[in-house]
Amino acid sequence: MQKLSFFIFFCFILGGCSLSQILLDTDNDGVLNHKDICKDTPLGALVDKYGCALDNDKDGVIDIYDKCKNTLSLDIVDAQGCTQR
Ligand SMILES: [Ca+2]
Numbered sequence: 001m002q003k004l005s006f007f008i009f010f011c012f013i014l015g016g017c018s019l020s021q022i023l024l025d026t027d028n029d030g031v032l033n034h035k036d037i038c039k040d041t042p043l044g045a046l047v048d049k050y051g052c053a054l055d056n057d058k059d060g061v062i063d064i065y066d067k068c069k070n071t072l073s074l075d076i077v078d079a080q081g082c083t084q085r
C-alpha cells in the first residue's frame with residue numbers, strides 16, 4: 001500500500017495522471033497496471049503479486065493451460081505441459 005501511495009503522489013506531482021489511469025487493470029487479473037509485469041495475462045489465470053500467471057511446475061506452460069501440473073523440472077514438455085515421449 002505504501003508503494004501505491006508513493007506512486008500516486010509522484011504521478012500527481014509530475015502531472016498527467018488521472019485516478020482512473022492509476023487504478024487501471026487492463027487484463028483484469030487483480031493487479032493494477034503500474035505493478036503488473038505481465039500485462040496480457042489470460043482471463044481466469046491465477047497470478048502472483050506481479051500479475052504474472054502461475055506456473056507451479058516451472059515447465060513454461062502456465063497452470064491454466066497445463067494438463068500435467070506436476071512435470072519434473074528437467075522434462076521437455078509439449079504445448080499442454082505434459083512430458084514428451
Ligand atoms: Ca497481468
Ligand SMILES: [Ca+2]
Pocket residue numbers: 055056057058059060061062063066068069081
Ligand atoms: Ca506448468
